[in-house]
Amino acid sequence: MTTAPVQKSSYDRYPTVPLPAGESVITGAAAWHRVRDLAYERAEDRPPLIVVDTYPGVDLPELTRQLAEAWPTAVIIDVEQEAAKPIEEIDARIADNLTDDRVFGVMSHLRLNAFYDQERLAALAERLADRTAATVLIGWGAALTATRPDALVLVDLARWEIQQRQRAGAPNWRSANGAEDNLRKYKRGFFVEWRVADRHKRDLFAKIDFLLDGNAIGHSSGVVRGPGMITGDAFRGALAAAVNAPLRVVPFFDPGVWGGHWMQDKLGLDTETPNYAWCFDCVPEENSLLLSDGDHAVEIPALDLVLTQPRGLLGAKTYARFGAEFPIRFDFLDTVGGGNLSLQVHPLTDYITDTFGMHYTQDESYYLLDADEDAVVYLGLKSGIDPDAMIADLRAAQQADHPFDTEKYVNAFPARKHDHFSIPAGTVHCSGANSMVLEISATPFIFTFKLWDWGRVGLDGVPRPVHVDHGAANIQWDRDTEWVTEHLLQGPEELSRDGDVIEERTGLHELEFIEVRRHWFENHADHDTDGTVNVLNLVEGDEVEVISPTGAFAPLRIHYAETFIIPAAVGPYRIRRTENSQSTRFATVKAYVRGTTRTDQEGPALAAGNKGVRS
Template identity: 65%
Template sequence: MLASAPGRYDKQPTVRVPGQHRVFTGDQAWAEVDRHARNGGRRTPVIVVDTYPGTDLAQLMAVVRAALPEYVVINVEDAAAKPIEDIDTLIKANLTNDRVFGVMSHHSLDQFYDADRLASLADRVLDSTQPTVLIGWGAALVPLQRSTLVLADMARWEIQQRQRRGAPNWRCANGDEDNLRKVKRGFFVEWRVADRHKRALFPSIDYVLDTNRSTSEAKLITAEAFHLGMQAAVSTPFRVVPFFDPGVWGGHWMQEKFELDSDADNYAWCFDCVPEENSVLLDFDGQIVELPSIDVVFLRPRELLGELVHARFGAEFPIRFDFLDTMGGGNLSLQVHPLTDYITNTFGMHYTQDESYYLLDAADDAVVYLGLKTGIDPAEMTRTLESASRGEISFAVEQFVNAFPAGKHDHFSIPAGTVHCSGANSVVLEISATPYLFTFKMWDWDRVGLDGVPRPVHLDHARRNIQWDRDTKWTQENLVGQVEQLASGPGWVEERTGLHTLEFIEVRRHWFTDAVEHDTCGTVNVLNLVEGPEAVVESLDGGFEPFVVHYAETFIVPAAVGRYRVRPHGAGVGKRLGTVKAFVRGTEMS
């Protein structure tokens, strides 16, 4: 049986989990938790529900109280968390005064809690003759023996959607605050602390609760089912759930090609493979459970990433694929990304945002702005940008920056420190390193954001990272049109299309009308079907079921898969197809 039915771009891809596993919902879920707790050997059951920050705790507590009326339900956050003012003081250096950028936190969740109050809460529960539910982010910190541990998990993208609708950060009264500042607090502090905390809980959880939807509709699975789902994901090619977002420069290509809401003003981004943010949908015999795809990275890093990628990056997915749609839209902001030394010393991130633009589609007038024009005066460009940032003038981009014609299937490398932006009327498949937040905008074409507020410009950061020697000649010789044929066979050709040697990602393109064989060589592969309607990915040894992919879909082939083939399928038979494949250089195992 094929893992995906023929059709257009699949916005809800799933990972099928073998075996028989129950998915519990509503009161049935809490009845199952209660059953487990009462069979745990304690005379008075204690259930711990440890939540990811962003969970609607009040709603979840109401659901639990209604489902388990015999239990006392205690909000651990109210009972034992430090005052938010104390936490703000603790993390002040991480948050900074900047609207976008902070410093990576290395705090642990116990630092946000009062140890004496946690101990007092444990004594209160142990002295009680009533069954108890301890609930909240950090509930597992209460020092007592529990009957049952439930991890209530949530993807970061869902948290951001809730914050846009007015949800605050954890225990903050900032529901109406600038969303960029909410994301900053999450990205640099809350999510880092939360991931450390839940990784420590993984070995001891009894259940996982999917809270990505309404809490009353939350789905519960056993720890066994959860771990088998993680294993299923790394045993086959799979896709994470893409998400789409509007922007001031957004276009309309994805609205048509991906059948998105036609009434939306535009769609600028599609985050098609950003496991830190995306979800993964686990299919338990037709019952779908949504969990953060980063859980796969945390729990199965060696099978997913490969030994050498894991050794270099740890349990972090280093490759990102996303779409930038400016078809009928505008130019992206003129920008530059930080050098590795700068991002490490300034923000505490251990690798930087090298990237590239692969043109999935382009109108005749499409351009990519890339590199500086030969002979420009850095001081003059800096002064002009500063004047433009004050609203005194409009910055004349083409006076200082090269504009290269951009056609379909062109590939432009953009190592950190290179001034760049995509122009209007194109669709870019951005193949890059994962630290997506670190973009230093220099000029935004006199625009404001969708919220009506001028988008942040970071000239001070930018000028410290611009590589002024990357002029027209250097850019043409190093970053534009770098295509090299490597191999060919019956019905296929393999090419190297980038990235630059300063970047750690290798990209290979295959054109094919027949089957072409691949081998992960022990390192994770990320692919996109950039040409043709449909292909199928097959195991050479029957290790996974055939996996169908459609035009523009990004898919991950875990390192553990080994050898596989990609061939035309369905509507793709008889046509010339193309894939691009990215992997980390120097991590292939012989």
């Protein structure tokens, strides 16, 4: 199939993280031969046992076929077929987590052994102990039975790839729901399967002998390569080194009913796609990392870095506060030539914890990378409105002949390039058409209560879900025109000026835990992680590089609109123009968790200074 030519762009869609020196990606049958050789070496005079544990969503039939082709004399046993509980029993166990809602469930705290029959696992273990030939135990949960194999392989898979497969008709784990609504399939993954799977693989990370790229087995997520394997030492070594240098995750782009065309034009995306609505440019729970030897790469979930190196990545204070979760999210919302986002509100912390089992909420902000002259941001309620009348009109709007009069109830503020709108949870909001938003927010992105969706249906032709009841329980009715103007629309606060470097505080609101600083410079600006993770985006200028003042890491080149992560362990770093830069002025926005650095004490108190910004 041919695709339309794309615009030239410096934006790097496939950034890589280097493997340790001397390590390489093993491809094709040679990968399984390497596993076989290690297993025979360890087994000595008995038939070897190899465990291949997989993430749910891995194409198990294709994986089995490739393994059998590379090692035809091995006995391959599917642990899922042998010992998993009937899906009806699993469904009953997780029914309360899934709820009847199309989108929202409750976070599961189960472990994988809850999905397996313990007697059948024990019987399988006895069979394995009496094996008379080289045996491979394969499937999600294989390591539950064989706790001391001669070789242990983990086949990992990124969540975004799972979503692509589900949209193409793939079911959830062991479910016959391939034709089910994609939102319900995603819900089952988000609230149950991925939670269980991440706990399980986290127990395996220190033990695995090899990691196999499950993204390239049966379906490719866009990177041109064959299935690759690396050693467990290469996997652990790459991630240990990654927290001592700046890095980028692999972004992904997705169309939507309100999507626009700015990213197609500026970032060089396929122009035949009708639009692009989202880009997740730094959401490690969804994004990938490409571990590369220079010629080949394996794709792993970026979450693996969070799970294996939380202290070095996040910093001691941020890790103590959030655990092994990456709390800051950068993504793009493109409505240039598109439509308004849904009118929405995010849950308060008490509500999200009590209702969904999530321990922090989606406070957020809109930073305008670009905007047309007619761009607006809907933010807060108009003063003097009747809450009961608004809720009644929102309910009536669910009928096609009763559109909601947004302008009657919600403020619409002009939006200009480099404006920054703070949106604490409980504030009604949405980005209007003809805006290019860099969304800087807390990570739990699924918890959006749509109030009004402008009468649209999704790309699948099904009406998009609206949650007026959830929304009504969280709307903060005192956030009216005066409150928003006073608390969310004040100008940037200049903190320092040193030569051509200007540092500004642009937010967020004091109710939110993320601090954002903007740095303008002509040549370079110096930074320090000060013990907590920094997330940045180059919002002005064509190209810079991140360097170490002491040469502690190799320079990382950054192009316009690219998001990059500076792990807490990095410490001091400098962002400077490159020899190829054509711009005369540059700007970055930097986000970090408040209360984790000594710089939080600089400047006026938070109550006076941390307000939204209009440039």
